Amino acid sequence: MKTTLNGILALFLALVVQVSFAQEKTISGTVSDQNNVPLGGVNILIQGTTNGTQSDFDGNYTITASVGETLVFTYIGLKEATAVVGSSNVINVQMQEDAQALEEVVVSALGVTREKKALGYSQQTVKGENLVQTKEVDLNTALSGKVAGVQMVGAPSSTFDQGLLRLRGETGVLYVVDGVKVYSQSDINTDNIGNISVLKGAAATALFGVDARNGVVLITSKTASAGQGSISIDHTTSMTSVSLLPKYQNEYGGGYYQEWDTFEFNPATDPAEWAAFDGQKTPYYAADESWGPRLDGTLVRHWDSWIEGSDTFGELRPWSANPDNIKDFYQDAITNNTSLNWSKGGDDYKVSASVRNINTELVLPNTFRNQIDINLNASFDFNDNVNMYTSVNYQTRVTENEPAQGYGSSLGSNFNQWWQRQLDMNRLEAGYNQNGSYYSWNIRSPRNARPLYWDAPHFGVDNNNTNQRKDVLFGNFGLNYKLSDNFKVNLEARRRNNNYFSNSRTAFGGLEVPDYTESRSRYEQNELFGFANYNDRFLGDALDIDVKVGFQLQANKSVATSASAVGGLSVPDFYSVATSVDRPSYSTTFTNSTVNSAFSSLSVGYESTLYLDASYRLDWGSTANVNDNRLETFGVSGVFIFNKFLDINAISFAKLRAGVAQAPIFPNPYQTTSIYNVGNPYGGNASFSVPNTQSNPNLLGGTRNETELGLEMKFLKNRLGLDLTYFQREDSELPVAIPVPGSSGFTGLSINSGQTSSNGIELAISGTPVETKDITWDLAVNFGTLEKKVDFIYEGIDKNILQTLSWYSLQLQEVVGEEWGTFVGRKRRVDSNGNFVLNSDGSHVFDTNQNLGNVLPDFTGGFSSTFRYKNFFLFTGLDFQKGGLFMSTTNMFTNYSGLHEDTVGNNDLGNPLRDDPSVGGGVHVVGVDENGGTVDTYVEAQTYFGGLFGAHDAYIYDATYVKLRQVRLGYTLPTSLLAKTPFKKVDLSVIGNNLLLLYSDVPGLDPSEIEGSGSLTSPYRAVEGGQLPPARTIGLNVKINF
Template identity: 35%
Template sequence: MRTKLKFILTLLTAFTVHLSFAQQAISGTVTDQDGLPLPGVNIMVKGTTNGTQTDFDGNYTITASSGDVLVYTYIGMTDATRTVGANTTINLAMQEDAQALDEVVVTALGISREEKSLGYSSQQLESESIADVPTTNVVNALSGKIAGVNITQSSGDIGSSSRITVRGVSTIFGNSQPLIVVDGAVVDNNTYNGGNAGTDVPNGLADINPQDIESINVLKGGEATALYGMRGTNGVLVITTKTGKKGKALGISINSTVSFSNPYIFPDYQNEYGQGHSPDLFHFIDGFGYDEGLAGGDGGTDESWGPRLDAGLEFVQFGSYIQNPDNPQPLPWVSYPNSVVDNFYQTGLSTDNTVALSGGTESTSYRLSLGLTDATGIVYNTDLKKYNIAGNVSFDLNEKWSAGFSARYTKSTSDQRNGVGYGEVSNQVGQLVWSARQVDWSLLKDWRNLPLINTVDDGRERLTPLNWNLRYNNNPFWALDNNLNPWERNRFIATANIGHQFNDKFRFDVNTAIDYFDDTREKQFKYGTVDFRNGYYQLEERNRYEVNSQAMFSYNDRYGANDQWKLNMLVGGQIMVNKYSYFGGIAQNLVIDNLFNLANSDGAPVLSDDSSEQRINSLYGTGSLSYNDNIYLNFSGRNDWASVLPIQNNSVFYPAVSTSALVHDILNIESQQLNFLKLRASWAQTGSAGPLSAYSVNPVYELSGNPLNGSTPTAFVPNTAWNSDIKAQTETAIEAGIETRLFQNRINLNLTYYNKKNEDVIMPLDVSSSSGFTSTWKNAATITNEGVEAFLGIDVLRSAKDNGLNLGLDINFAKNVNEVSDIEGSGVINLSAGGLWNVNTQARNGESIGAIFGPAFARDEASGKIIYENGLPVIGDNKILGNSQPDWVGGVGINASFKGFRFRTLFDAKIGGEVYSQTNTWGMLSGILEETVIGRESGIIGDGVMSDGAGGFVPNNVVVPAIDYYSSAFNQNIAESSVYDATFVKWRELSLSYDIPRQFFENIGVQSVNLGVNIRNLAVLYRKAPHIDPETAFGTQIGQQGLEYAQTPATRTIGVSLNVNF
């Protein structure tokens, strides 16, 4: 007995000793993917009831044995596991659960909805997709990422404006871009840029720091936007910014990026022939005067049809005046192949820094961020600076009351914005379309040491530095240093809200939001400036603010024996007020050079002043009825009373209804292959006031900028007559779609069909001049947009390990067919101002908006060949030469992660559509493009036919000099020669980042460090339009699409980013 007792005691002792060695205290810290501590994470030993939670700083301690599996769970995060080994410290960075995040999206009026309940297509971008490849204009970050969204960047200038179109163009005049809503505040996205000339400044959306953005949800269809009334008809971008999290300790995030930009799309220049008109002679006279005694040309000639370069010839030329301005001598006539590109453009440098503090307590959350962007453009002496400060805070005042406040201020400034478009003397890129091939542009850059040339012959001195051609162009570097286009914009956006939760069913909310900006632009031209020899000064000041205030009452409840019925209701009212004021002044001739003030005008300055106020009062309601959480019926209605419409027509009602059914749940499908299947459909009516402004429909007088006798104010009646019968244009939209997830959610497919019909489209129509007006407002057209959209997401590889290899593929596709009809009168509306170069963009019955219309080649009807006369092409009739709208757009994104590395890349494409390129027209006419070398010695026989003298045609066989051929065939009198297919495929983005292991810095309070490299605009993989970027346009207005001239080239930007979280 005693032996047995000893044995049992020995066994128990050994077992106890074994347990004491096997069990151990495991501790660590749990953070989110940004390295910020996560309080309240549940940690369990798998298969047991042993568990704990992380504290406020994300720390935990738990007892476990070697080989045990720890399970970490947290709402909104993907569950994670760790196996206990010899190491007693286990730290973990939890990843956001993408599927869980997708379940709730922010929709119209900031209402959060379950994604599965929506009866329309919704596509959302998260912060990583927006900020991984930084850009000074966040609009450009949307390219190729969202089906049905078309982005057009106006140029490669630093901070250039970009145009957004959602599901096609829905109006002929006025704003056709989507409404921008930031944290509930409607933000004015207009640029207020000029027509075909002026300076380009960033969109309003560019004032938002991309590092502050949490997500962008694009509402495309009528049912999605109906709650925004007449301002949501073009779609809505709902932008949610980052906030702090309740219960989280103070965290500090620092993000810094340094980027280098260089132009990567240039004209292909010829380098065989120099400046002039004659292949034998050239004589330069100060770049301004003409030598009538020489047949060979002069310094006032800007074409390059002169003598052959690098052939041992010598002429008095630009460089001769630098060496000896009083007695210029002949110099070797040689080419400088890369001189223009290498000297005119520079490497743009941008530094972007953001510091953010965020956190919260059990009842509050807060975030404060400071941002600074300091950038120089690729065009000499152009720049952009942005200063951002943003903050938000939310409070649970008690169990019933909650409140929140957000504010952001942005100051954007530039000492020099490059001019854009045709007829803009400050667009120095225009010189490159005519640049002489024998000029060393590095000499132009040293303008301070160049001889001064007097540019007037009336006895005054208007001296400017020597230029290769001073008759049409100033020295570009002198102009960029002295003729400044300064710009400044200050923007303030703020929101405030307070809510009361009566019980679990009823809630009341009140919120207000303001968007304010002031915008100042100047043009400062010194004496001697081309077209403004006596100097010029222009000042423009704009102020605008908009206030939206609303109150909402919501109700949520479940009914039925098993709560299978669910009803959500919301009713509310809104008041919108915006006020706009403008002051402009022009001093045509300056008394004192370089003193830029309206009082310095030689004579009375031309002044203009404008102010307006608009108001929309609204009532709205929305509801959702669901059965078993798998069948949904959604309905909404909004009534706007708009001050811009006549009083008898200012009340407009916008209804919408949609349904969605979760087929997989209704049919109880439990399958590894089919995980989710949703059918949806919607119908809605929306609309807008189109181009109507505050006083379009009321009889008013406008003050003239030219007072009588220099002092008595005068007023005039506008040229466009008011129409008291005008009514809002109405859009009726239907949408149907299917969403499915397959093979354990590895494949996500979303297909959508839509049809939108806009009736009673508002436009100005010509009237008889005997009426005293030139036009009147009328409801006079119909526009339809019909299309399909597709999104396909594929998890090609999905690792079960946290640091394993993951590979995903996202594909977007959208095709839209646009057609305008029922235009009264001639059935044609010209959209581009003045018909540049005999070319117009038009709205024309039976065509898509944006038809390119102009003179074509005369052609033989039988063969379609060009008709020649005396060896030169014959000008034919005006006709439709193309259209600015693409046939379809798409994008392919690839993302991967492995052991702390993250990789993203994006390809996007626009297929079809056309662009008219004046760069090509004048590049051929001036003889600088490489194609113009052909036939310089032998002449050219145009490919086509000529008259046989008997009413028929024979092949053309007449030889003409190359200068005559190119000056005739490539001339704005025959626009067809420069209309090109605008198709392109671009490698748009690439980013590679690495999360540096935490053990290298965990002892100094750093939670995470991420280092990344990013590239935007890697390459043009395919394009048909030569010498230009077919993606660019004159600006963001409808009529400016499809037109190109001397746009600053697109840039390839390479950046290095560092993100540190404390």
């Protein structure tokens, strides 16, 4: 009986399975919108299951389902559509607009999503997919040109240096990733960004407190989609090469004069076989300029011909140009960027994870970085009322030999300031390390081959090594509890850890004393955050009220230690502080601070027409006076949506907004409290010193008052959009260092006194001029202006030196009544008619302490174009700046040292500039003397260009530029080719970054990327101090979805 029953059950199950399989079939079709335009990316799920797919770029889809099952089609901004599987294998679906879903939702303060129409302040969103079109690793560079009023002040693209993000003229923008404050954009994985919300004004950022007064870049990480799972692999291989170099001359070689030296054999000291060298021509090897003999092929003894035992010893070679010698030093660098992404979503959970590995070379040889990012986001619904979520982000970054920048021993300085144009880079590389010694082109004499001034360039990159490692871990863990349909609470713990280690060495065998330094630092930030939220509708749903009340507790702790050898190292080729010749130098720095905060906000909406927002925050900071350490930040904004009152079909949406806010800031740590600096022991006793500036227990960081007005409009059924903003701000009670009597033991005292005022206009225009079945073309333009004036410094003080920059005391100043950031320095004198005032010998007369212009640009902006034709895709992004000034040390030195092409050629007489004026050469100068008499003469070229050294006005340039920054040309493989593969989608692309400087008046430099070693680190880089060249990147990208 039991056997019979089992047999019956088995037969029944077999029949069920047979019937089920008999009813399963492959369904295909096309999804389109109400205008019959195919829709790609539509989610298609079998109702009640997690089985699903997506439509491709042409709207086509394929799914396996059974007869009677329901297919659910969903797409943002469109109504959900359903279709029941019947006898047909083809189901085409046309989706309709959902007026309610079309309301744009953005991320606002505290990471809360809101309808954009309700925001009373300036905000712009950048989708993650648009951010990394060209696989940019640096977040600031990726944002360049994409947000109005935001500019990326670039660092040289041939380095690992970070660019500065400047928002409404200020740096110090706060980055927030899933609620966690991140103070370095390099710690953020750009591939894991779902979208970015840029909050610009103080009214927008008030709830973030004092850290956010310069703006917030609010980042939401990628998350899984409900009911879907996906796996993708994204790989890019790219090559980077130098894109721009100064225009070098190739007519004259190294030396201080054009005559040849000759070798004179000395039988008393020279080897006998050197007698054959007597009378041979020799250049001035040790000269670090190129004012030497003409490069005419004369046979001479080059530097390496004096290295005994070498293959080149005794060799005579032509004195010839090497036009590409600088370019030949740099390499074509390869970067491999691979990321693996996985996500899975169900009815009550969402989990996503990603791993990214980047191996980056720089164009400078022997420079490398490996970076690994690991990201995890998860959300779990325990029931309808309780949700738990977490986000964990880890990055480890190892950098070898990060290049130095600026004036000094950096290679940018060497090649553009102290160099000889005839040098052969391949011979330098092959010959610098021979016979157990190091050599270079600048030997002291034929009898002393030790270099003078500088080691060979390859010695530095091969031997003077630096190593850095940075580990970053940040994330959160939170709980949402829904007490009722209208009331919920949130509690979240956040943590961020940064650990940094570096060591650097100066190698044995070079000109510099061997050295070794190592440093470690650790930064830790812990936060506890929570808020309660009540939301309800009244008056028949006409009135919407939302109230939030919350708190934030933040504790910061940092410790930094360093140890350095002093006097050299005692053990050859053993690099350790323990081998220091003299007592090593040690330092340790601790910093601890806390900020405790309470905040509240009220949002009121009426009839989806009028909105009012008010926010208030109190911060108690440990860095302020203990008796007065409370700061208040508040903002109020309002919105009026008026398109419904216009009755104009062409206007789809119209909104006016206005806001006011006040945002104070705490002083820096220990500005209000006296501290002691620990020095080296003296006489066996510990020594201490006090800072030069006296602490002020009542010091504040300043207060900002800001007003903002805005107009947002959309036209032609949202095909064209406009967002216009005007802002005005006043920064008052700014810290100012005033002089105090020396008898006090200090040189200055910081008090609250300064005041500046700013205003600007921001304009964002977006549109879709073409939208058909096969073609879509989207355009976006962003534009921003800024005026910033100095209103007051201190009674009796009308100017303040922001920084003394370089070379004959060029300064950046703030002067009362003028624009902030004035260059003050040496200027060639001119008379009322614009004629140069000259001395009788033709040299310039200089005036000092002259206003040379302003560092602030007139306006900045960007443009982007996204063009799609069937499966093809083309993205183009450029950015621009009009106005603003900077000084170039590179161009000053290339002229002074005779390296630049401006120092050669013929004068107006048709004779070589470098010929003596007595034979028709020289630079023709015309002007007047101090009495108004005419001066018309020719000046020897070396004297003329040497006389311009330190002439600030001659080397201060207009920083206007237009730059083609990003291009991506892509193709999506047709789904028909992938039918028998495990791939859902395959994208192939050619990408380019930093491609072309379309316009600039600056010779040999890219004004969009200036290193900051010789100037202010923020918010403007006023002096280029001798930097490495810009670089262009071109690569291939493939992305595969499974």
